[in-house]
Amino acid sequence: xxxxxxxxxxxxxxxxxxxxxxxxxxxxxxxxxxxxxxxxxxxxxxxxxxxxxxxxxxxxxxxxxxxxxxxxxxxxxxxxxxxxxxxxxxxxxxxxxxxxxxxxxxxxxxxxxxxxxxxxxxxxxxxxxxxxxxxxxxxxxxxxxxxxxxxxxxxxxxxxxxxxxxxxxxxxxxxxxxxxxxxxxxxxxxxxxxxxxxxxxxxxxxxxxxxxxxxxxxxxxxxxx
Amino acid sequence: xxxxxxxxxxxxxxxxxxxxxxxxxxxxxxxxxxxxxxxxxxxxxxxxxxxxxxxxxxxxxxxxxxxxxxxxxxxxxxxxxxxxxxxxxxxxxxxxxxxxxxxxxxxxxxxxxxxxxxxxxxxxxxxxxxxxxxxxxxxxxxxxxxxxxxxxxxxxxxxxxxxxxxxxxxxxxxxxxxxxxxxxxxxxxxxxxxxxxxxxxxxxxxxxxxxxxxxxxxxxxxxxx
Numbered sequence: 001x002x003x004x005x006x007x008x009x010x011x012x013x014x015x016x017x018x019x020x021x022x023x024x025x026x027x028x029x030x031x032x033x034x035x036x037x038x039x040x041x042x043x044x045x046x047x048x049x050x051x052x053x054x055x056x057x058x059x060x061x062x063x064x065x066x067x068x069x070x071x072x073x074x075x076x077x078x079x080x081x082x083x084x085x086x087x088x089x090x091x092x093x094x095x096x097x098x099x100x101x102x103x104x105x106x107x108x109x110x111x112x113x114x115x116x117x118x119x120x121x122x123x124x125x126x127x128x129x130x131x132x133x134x135x136x137x138x139x140x141x142x143x144x145x146x147x148x149x150x151x152x153x154x155x156x157x158x159x160x161x162x163x164x165x166x167x168x169x170x171x172x173x174x175x176x177x178x179x180x181x182x183x184x185x186x187x188x189x190x191x192x193x194x195x196x197x198x199x200x201x202x203x204x205x206x207x208x209x210x211x212x213x214x215x216x217x218x219x220x221x222x223x224x225x
Numbered sequence: 226x227x228x229x230x231x232x233x234x235x236x237x238x239x240x241x242x243x244x245x246x247x248x249x250x251x252x253x254x255x256x257x258x259x260x261x262x263x264x265x266x267x268x269x270x271x272x273x274x275x276x277x278x279x280x281x282x283x284x285x286x287x288x289x290x291x292x293x294x295x296x297x298x299x300x301x302x303x304x305x306x307x308x309x310x311x312x313x314x315x316x317x318x319x320x321x322x323x324x325x326x327x328x329x330x331x332x333x334x335x336x337x338x339x340x341x342x343x344x345x346x347x348x349x350x351x352x353x354x355x356x357x358x359x360x361x362x363x364x365x366x367x368x369x370x371x372x373x374x375x376x377x378x379x380x381x382x383x384x385x386x387x388x389x390x391x392x393x394x395x396x397x398x399x400x401x402x403x404x405x406x407x408x409x410x411x412x413x414x415x416x417x418x419x420x421x422x423x424x425x426x427x428x429x430x431x432x433x434x435x436x437x438x439x440x441x442x443x444x445x446x447x448x449x450x
Contacts, residue, residue: 065290065330070337097333100373104329105290108322112295131378140369147362148325 003029005115006161007106008057010034012047014208015121015164017186018176020055022163023119025179031113032060033106037098038068043196047187054185063105067095099132103141103160110158111149123164123172138162169211177217184220197224228254230340231386232331233282235259237272239433240346240389242411243401245280247388248344250404256338257285258331262323263293268421272412279410288330292320324357328366328385335383336374348389348397363387394436402442409445422449 006028010016023030032052036045045062052060099122106118122133131137142160146152164172176183188208189198198205200223212219231253233245248255257277261270270287277285324347331343347358356362367385371377389397401408413433414423423430425448437444 061294063291063294066288067330067333069286069288070334095333096336097329097374100329100369101326101333104322104325105292108292108320108326109295111321131375132373134372137369137372140365140372144325144362144365144369147359147365148357149322150356153356 003027004117005029005031005058005113006117006119007031007033007110007113007115008119009102009106009121010048010052010060011121012044012049012051012186013121013188013204014169014176014183014186015123015172016048017051017121017183018172018179018181019119019121019164020051020057021176021179021181023117023161024055028117028119030055030057031109031115032057033102033109034060034062035102035105036062036064037095037101038066041187041190041192043192043194044187047185047196051185054182061109065101065105067098067101070096097132099130099137100141103145107145107149107158111151114151115158116151116156117159117161119161119163121164122162123167123169125166125168133165135162135165138165169207170215173211173215173217177215182220183212183217184222188221193224197222199224228252229342230254230256230283230338231342231344232256232258232335232338232340233344234327234331234346235273235277235285236346237269237274237276237411238346238413238429239394239401239408239411240348240397241273242276242346242408243397243404243406244344244346244389245276245282246401246404246406248342248386249280253342253344255280255282256334256340257282258327258334259285259287260327260330261287261289262320262326263291266412266415266417268417268419269412272410272421276410279407286334290326290330292323292326295321322357324355324362325366328370332370332374332383336376339376340383341376341381342384342386344386344388346389347387348392348394350391350393358390360387360390363390394432395440398436398440398442402440407445408437408442409447413446418449422447424449 006023008020008030010032034048124134146157187196188204190202190204191199198221231248233255235241235257259273349359371382412421413429415427415429416424
């Protein structure tokens with residue numbers, strides 16, 4: 001019997017890498033999908049390439065899509081600085097409609113590949129500021145996807161799987177650690193340098209650093225000075 | 226008072242061009258959005274550029290996104306021929322999840338622009354073979370979009386407007402004609418040559434040709450030999 005095919009959205013960060021490890025542990029044939037979307041932190045993408053290679057995924061596609069040409073986010077817009085320290089509400093690092101765009105393109109690939117599953121490492125707990133990480137959003141995307149595609153019409157819709165959605169960052173690290181994920185390969189920092197060294201001060205770094213501590217897992221992140 | 230901003234998905238075809246004319250007649254400030262997505266019929270994109278310019282839209286963005294790298298459609302995959310004559314069911318010219326991808330990217334731009342409207346010339350009548358042209362799909366996309374964005378969370382969601390959804394091709398042409406649309410600028414053919422001359426034989430040409438006849442509007446389409 002052929003294995004189940006799954007597309008894994010792989011940013012190169014901690015969450016998506018854990019998500020890939022979960023899919024592999026559940027015996028899916030994994031196809032990784034990453035985006036060069038104008039992110040300043042391109043070392044994340046190099047991390048995705050290393051991780052996909054080490055995990056021996058079936059195929060890793062990197063899609064070029066210049067969301068940066070719209071501006072509006074500290075992650076893509078040079079005129080907006082990545083904030084340091086904690087922030088309230090929806091952060092300026094939010095990239096407009098990013099998950100919707102990425103999931104839509106994953107849906108297109110899933111249909112061509114005849115993959116029945118898309119894994120996305122979205123997480124509602126630590127990033128509650130992002131609207132497109134909430135369970136109600138994921139449910140609505142699933143309903144839309146069921147109506148959007150030829151596969152859906154033929155009753156063979158693509159199922160969106162978000163294994164991390166209800167986990168805390170600590171639980172994600174513990175889960176990945178138990179699956180043997182090498183977190184030294186991942187880049188979470190919004191402001192990483194070209195070598196992937198983390199700033200240690202942005203929201204993403206602070207959450208990650210605290211989570212390793214609380215998870216009692218040694219933190220392999222390399223911080224610059 | 227400032228005018229309402231709208232993003233118009235503009236392929237350069239008959240439907241989207243009519244849609245733009247409708248939005249302009251309703252006094253929206255129009256921002257046109259097109260995609261270089263690997264379509265074989267690139268003369269469509271040149272048509273979009275001419276049309277956007279003639280219509281004096283506020284801005285016309287063309288986003289590069291290589292859906293062709295996934296394959297799977299006669300419109301992007303060189304190994305699949307564009308069929309001639311009528312077809313049954315979901316045609317091979319269906320591009321997987323295309324409208325979902327295009328609408329998602331429009332949503333991203335809308336959020337950055339603070340545009341409250343997206344116009345899409347989808348039409349359920351003549352292309353019932355495409356799942357992502359049906360009203361139930363559009364409704365599901367709207368529900369998802371309301372949950373996806375910062376604007377949605379702040380109660381200022383983006384509204385998707387599909388003025389052609391229930392019109393026949395004949396009615397679309399009559400509507401556009403009454404608004405002064407110059408259909409000689411539009412390209413509908415799935416297999417147009419580099420100058421935008423139509424083949425006259427693919428599904429899209431047949432529907433268009435018959436519709437001009439039935440609408441009793443003179444057909445300005447130039448067919449190659």
